[in-house]
Amino acid sequence: MGETGVPVFVALDVPDAVAARRVVEQLGDAGTHYKVGLELYLATGAGFVRELVEAGKHVFLDLKFHDIPNTVKAAVRQAAQTGAEFLTVHALGGATMLTVAQAAAQEAAQTANARREAVKLLAVTILTSHAASDLEAIGLASTDASAGVLRLAQLAADAGLHGVVCSPREVQSVRTATGLAAMVPGIRPRTATADDQRRVATPAEAVRAGASYLVVGRPVLRAQEPRKALLAIQEEVSGALAHKGE
Ligand code: C5P
Numbered sequence: 275m276g277e278t279g280v281p282v283f284v285a286l287d288v289p290d291a292v293a294a295r296r297v298v299e300q301l302g303d304a305g306t307h308y309k310v311g312l313e314l315y316l317a318t319g320a321g322f323v324r325e326l327v328e329a330g331k332h333v334f335l336d337l338k339f340h341d342i343p344n345t346v347k348a349a350v351r352q353a354a355q356t357g358a359e360f361l362t363v364h365a366l367g368g369a370t371m372l373t374v375a376q377a378a379a380q381e382a383a384q385t386a387n388a389r390r391e392a393v394k395l396l397a398v399t400i401l402t403s404h405a406a407s408d409l410e411a412i413g414l415a416s417t418d419a420s421a422g423v424l425r426l427a428q429l430a431a432d433a434g435l436h437g438v439v440c441s442p443r444e445v446q447s448v449r450t451a452t453g454l455a456a457m458v459p460g461i462r463p464r465t466a467t468a469d470d471q472r473r474v475a476t477p478a479e480a481v482r483a484g485a486s487y488l489v490v491g492r493p494v495l496r497a498q499e500p501r502k503a504l505l506a507i508q509e510e511v512s513g514a515l516a517h518k519g520e
Pocket of ligand 1: 285287311401402403439440441459460461469471489490491492493
């Protein structure tokens with residue numbers, strides 16, 4: 275139970291290990307994939323990621339590295355040691371940073387007692403929180419957001435990364451242009467509120483658009499019955515996949 279062709283990562287956007295363990299316990303065997311972001315990571319460190327991995331969970335470590343190549347290389351090596359399967363880096367870090375990060379992921383896998391697949395690197399392109407005025411303020415005035423996303427995704431593809439994080443709206447164009455896998459947040463079942471997400475899609479819409487993995491936070495965490503909410507999303511994903519003929 276809980277495993278589908280398009281895994282649903284539950285975003286553990288909670289402040290500490292106690293709250294995170296409560297979510298994991300509530301979801302039980304339905305919760306197979308989890309995203310750990312900066313908030314929880316800073317509260318609990320790598321120890322909690324290892325705890326999830328040892329419990330048989332798949333972990334997406336969303337720390338969005340963006341630094342000089344040498345620093346990112348060392349950070350990717352450390353992150354790989356946790357057993358996380360996915361890790362984010364900013365494509366804005368540039369081609370060299372991305373290439374070095376990918377090489378570090380592969381090297382770390384070879385030295386991890388030969389038992390691990392390399393941690394899969396996902397590139398963050400242009401943050402979906404950026405409006406045109408934000409891009410202008412950071413000196414990317416001439417950048418059309420969707421063209422910028424594609425250019426950065428191509429940079430990630432050229433560096434050999436596994437995929438990108440992108441909104442439901444961008445999935446189709448990114449996948450068609452680059453062939454990269456797509457980790458897609460901004461998922462809202464029809465019954466949920468949009469919260470602060472601007473570009474949302476239902477689980478089925480995201481799957482139909484070509485999402486490889488979904489990220490869902492509040493629609494599960496804030497549901498009256500989180501496990502039921504997650505199972506409903508997984509069922510919708512399976513239904514959409516069956517429809518696509520997979
Ligand atoms: O609660 P919600 O389902 O909106 O959570 C989505 C998760 O995905 C959050 O952890 C958020 O940081 C992440 N995310 C996002 N939009 C992006 C990139 C990441 O919502 N563009």
